[in-house]
Amino acid sequence: MAYFPMFIDVKGTAVAIIGAGDVALRKVKVMLEYEAKITVIAIDVSDEIWKLEKEKKIIVRQKAYDEEDIKDAALVIAATNDTTLNKRISAYCKEHRIPVNVVDVQEECSFIFPAYVKQGPITVGVTSSGASPVISQKIKKMVMNTLPDYYGELADSLGKVREEVQKKIDTEKERKQVFKKLIAIGEERKGRISYDDLEEVLKKK
Structure with missing residues (x-):
């Protein structure tokens, strides 16, 4: 069975991670990359996770897990070394339709990384x-x-001129041609494009 690929915006989304060891830390770092609002629940908390809490990047609740901890979460990650607890978390989430990932136990997951x-x-x-x-x-x-290592920068700059392209170009076909020309400019330059580049492309259209 193949999993369906779906990208979601988790910026500011409540993510509960149960466990605070090395495995949990890896998941915390992944979710921080996408600006999720992370709460870690665990009795034993690693120094690195405490450091992130002191930097106000995450919230740590040093306590034993109970269902109240995750009832308002949009996503849950079970990263404990207690198989029974992980199954309990998974069952609760599935019953309440909360997406859950149990690290390294695919059958307990409703989504995977x-x-x-x-x-x-x-x-x-x-x-x-x-x-x-x-x-x-x-x-x-x-x-x-x-x-190419400059594609992120190029994509970011294309996003900034996108609204202007949509305003000035009526058809989807023509917009695609404009973006292809802008991408070619960015590839030649190995970096971002500007509004001036857009104006030049539009003049030659």
């Missing part, structure tokens, strides 16, 4: 749907070796 490459606003996600994480990591490295 892909291997991914992030560069500015660009994210490329790869999954083998749990069949082989090793091949997912191999494909990730192939993407990293192929994707």
Whole structure:
């Protein structure tokens, strides 16, 4: 069975992570990259997670887990070393339709984390749907070796002129042609494009 690829905006979204060891820390760092509002629930908390809490990047509740901790969460990640507890968290989330990831236990998950490459606003996600994480990591490295290191900057600048293109160009076909020309300029320059570049392209259209 293949998993359906879906990208969601988690900026400011309440994410509960149960567990505060090395595995939980990895998930915290991933979610911070996408600006989620993270609460970690655990009795034993690693120094690195406390450091993030002191920097006001996350909230830590040093306590035993109970269902009240996750009832308002939009996403839940179970990252404890207690199999029974992880199953209990998964069952509660599925019953209440809260997306849940139980680290390294696919059958308990309603969503899984892909291997991914992030560069500015660009994210490329790869999954083998749990069949082989090793091949997912191999494909990730192939993407990293192929994707030019300035593409994130280029995508960001294209996003900034997008509204102007939509205002000035009526048809989708013509807009695509304009963006293709802007991308070519960015590739030649190995970086971002500007409003001046857009004006030049529009003059020659």
